[in-house]
Amino acid sequence: MFSIMRKPGEGVHNFKVPAELDLYNAAEFKGEILDAIEGSVSPVLVDCSELEYLDSSGIGAFIAVFMKVRTAGGRICFINARKSIARLIALTGLSAVLPFEDSAEDAMEYFQDRNAL
Amino acid sequence: MKTYSLECAISAINDGITLVQVSGEIDLYNSGTLREHFKRLRRQGVGRLIFDFSNTLYMDSSGVGVVVHIFSSCEQRNIQVRFSNFRNPVYRLLKMTRLDGILPITDTVTQAIDEILESRNFNRITVRKIEVDGDHPLFDISGMSHLKIKLILKQVRRFSLLIVQKAPPEIRETNLLEQQICELIKNAVKHGNKNNPEKSVEIWYAFESSKAHIVIKDEGEGFTGLEEWNDFYAKRMKFHHEQNYAAELSYLSFKTANSDESDGGNALFAAVEYWNNGIVFNNNKNAVAVKRIFLQ
Numbered sequence: 001m002f003s004i005m006r007k008p009g010e011g012v013h014n015f016k017v018p019a020e021l022d023l024y025n026a027a028e029f030k031g032e033i034l035d036a037i038e039g040s041v042s043p044v045l046v047d048c049s050e051l052e053y054l055d056s057s058g059i060g061a062f063i064a065v066f067m068k069v070r071t072a073g074g075r076i077c078f079i080n081a082r083k084s085i086a087r088l089i090a091l092t093g094l095s096a097v098l099p100f101e102d103s104a105e106d107a108m109e110y111f112q113d114r115n116a117l
Numbered sequence: 118m119k120t121y122s123l124e125c126a127i128s129a130i131n132d133g134i135t136l137v138q139v140s141g142e143i144d145l146y147n148s149g150t151l152r153e154h155f156k157r158l159r160r161q162g163v164g165r166l167i168f169d170f171s172n173t174l175y176m177d178s179s180g181v182g183v184v185v186h187i188f189s190s191c192e193q194r195n196i197q198v199r200f201s202n203f204r205n206p207v208y209r210l211l212k213m214t215r216l217d218g219i220l221p222i223t224d225t226v227t228q229a230i231d232e233i234l235e236s237r238n239f240n241r242i243t244v245r246k247i248e249v250d251g252d253h254p255l256f257d258i259s260g261m262s263h264l265k266i267k268l269i270l271k272q273v274r275r276f277s278l279l280i281v282q283k284a285p286p287e288i289r290e291t292n293l294l295e296q297q298i299c300e301l302i303k304n305a306v307k308h309g310n311k312n313n314p315e316k317s318v319e320i321w322y323a324f325e326s327s328k329a330h331i332v333i334k335d336e337g338e339g340f341t342g343l344e345e346w347n348d349f350y351a352k353r354m355k356f357h358h359e360q361n362y363a364a365e366l367s368y369l370s371f372k373t374a375n376s377d378e379s380d381g382g383n384a385l386f387a388a389v390e391y392w393n394n395g396i397v398f399n400n401n402k403n404a405v406a407v408k409r410i411f412l413q
Contacts, residue, residue, distance in 0.1 A: 023270065023303060027378040039382035054301075055296055060381025063369050066402055070366075084195045091293075092387040093357065095194040096162055097369065106156070117362060 012111075013037055013044045018053045021058035030061035034068055041074040041109040045104065049080035059092055066098055076101075077107040122146040125154045131236060133360050134165040136226065140172035143180030151183050155190070156302035164196055164360050167229045171202035181210060188220055197236065199229035245389040246347050251399040255406035258332055261321040269314050273303050280322055288411060294329060297391045300384040301333050301405060307373060309335025309403055328394070332406045339402030340375045346385060353386075 007059040015033055018025065037044055044065070062078070077099045081089070089095050099116075101107045110116055123141040135158060141152060157183030158166065168187075170176075176184075186201060191198040201223045203211065211217045223229040250256075261282070268276060277299035281291055288294060298353045302318060310316035321332040340346075353368035389396055394408035 005185055012281070012326075022274070022344060023379050024403065026273075026381070030378075053292065053296065056300055056381035056384035056387070057379045058381070059383050062377075063381070063383065067369070084290065087290070087293060088387060090193060090195050091390045092383050093195075093353070093390070094369070094383075096164060096196075096357070096362075097365065099160070100194075110154075113157065113160055116156065117162040 011042045012108075013040065013042055014047065015045070016047045016049075019050050020053040020060065021051060022053060022055040023057040026055075026057035026061040029058075030064050033061075033065050037065075037069065037074075041072055043074065043107075044076040045071050045107055046076065046078045046080075047080055047104075048085060051081065051085055051098055054085055054088055056092075059094070062098060063094070075111050077101050077110050080106050081105055099105070123150050125151065127158070130167075130230070132165070132230075133169060134230060134233060135163045136167050136169060137174065138169045142175040142211045143173060143183070144175070145179040146350065148177075148179040151180070152186065155183075155187050159190065159194065159196065162360070165233050166191065166196060166198045167226055167233070168198070168200045169202050169226050170200065170204065170207065172206065173207060176207045176210065180212075181214065181216065183217055185216065185221065197230060197233050199223050199409065201226050208272045233327045245350075245396075247343055247385070247389065248345065248395070248397045249400060250397055251401075253395070253397040253398055253406065254409055255330070255395050255397050255403075256332060256399065258321045261323040261330065261332070263319070263321050265317050265319045267314060267317050268310075269304070270303070270306055270308050270312050273306055274299060277302055279321065283322065284329065285322040285326050288324065288329070293391070294409075297388060297409075298331060299332065300388060301407065303336035304384070304405075305333050305337075308340070309337030311337065326411070328408060328410050330408045331408075332404065334399075334404035337403050340398060340405075341402070342371075343398060345373075346371055350386065352390070 014038060021029060066076055080099050081100055086100065087100065089098060089100065098109060101110055123139070123143055123324050126138040128136050137154065139151065148268065188198060193233065197219050202225060208217070211220065223232060265278070280298055281295040284291060284294060305318045306312060316336040319334040323330045349368060349371050353365065356364040356368060371385070372380070372382045376382060387406070392407035392409050394410050396405065396407045398405050
């Protein structure tokens with residue numbers, strides 16, 4: 001299907017968001033991540049470097065995964081989002097809720113920051 | 118070479134504002150410290166930030182770079198920020214690079230607090246609402262282009278692209294415009310027409326370089342959850358302004374009995390922000406009129 005990359009290693013779940021995440025594939029994307037992280041509390045890293053088009057269904061998938069990880073007491077971080085994606089997240093009022101960092105390196109720092117939300 | 122020291126004293130002041138007092142000298146070697154402090158603060162979810170530079174004696178271009186980074190990062194994340202009390206040599210550098218007109222600079226911390234509180238109060242008064250008024254001026258469709266088409270969900274993206282192609286090139290962020298129009302059409306097809314291939318969607322549109330005006334009508338029973346949504350949104354905004362993070366988390370997605378797995382439940386949150394000139398339903402609630410004014 002679309003590209004969800006999962007490479008194990010260093011105890012972090014890695015996922016890559018496809019170029020388009022919208023009403024046509026958001027439910028499937030959400031399902032695959034939720035299945036993959038089921039029962040795990042390892043940090044979840046979601047790479048948005050290829051993401052060009054996101055809609056409310058895609059954002060809904062982000063929220064669902066975020067809530068799942070958070071409820072389990074884990075951490076999730078979205079990285080490499082381009083400006084237009086960050087704009088939409090802010091417009092939806094989620095920039096204070098969904099953790100976005102510039103790079104994988106920053107995300108690792110975030111995972112280790114005990115004071116972070 | 119001498120290494121200058123840079124210190125940041127962080128304290129919480131009134132109304133959920135965090136004050137960062139920066140003292141020492143900011144140069145290539147230590148500007149990262151300021152960046153790190155900011156990173157930590159934004160990860161803790163600060164919503165209002167004031168930087169006090171009254172004890173910053175010197176700042177070079179890398180320091181200015183960090184200030185600009187902080188500003189743009191705050192813009193992107195809806196964090197309110199003010200930079201206060203620049204000393205003359207530093208201020209001259211900002212002026213020379215013409216950043217004094219771009220950065221939110223205040224003379225004093227008190228002034229910064231006032232500005233932040235004022236804009237917050239302003240936000241509070243104008244918590245946006247979806248109106249119901251079939252006679253609203255936004256429903257005046259005279260002079261607008263019109264299309265009537267039988268659509269199913271699979272065709273929604275392609276159809277939206279077709280509409281947005283009519284927008285003049287001066288409109289920036291056309292992908293955001295397309296996405297917002299697509300959400301409206303998706304709503305009409307999915308929740309209005311229940312994806313019934315026999316039912317039509319009507320769309321009226323008018324684009325100018327400074328505005329986009331759209332009216333969309335479906336053959337459904339109307340958006341019955343509208344009052345509920347307004348109530349939900351008002352609560353969400355209240356928790357957001359109070360910086361009540363835990364409570365806000367319960368208000369991320371608006372779901373009704375008709376919502377399915379693909380419904381994000383967040384499209385209208387962006388819509389009320391994006392369509393900054395109004396978002397109005399007709400009395401049957403099966404047509405929506407929206408308008409955006411593009412600010413230059």
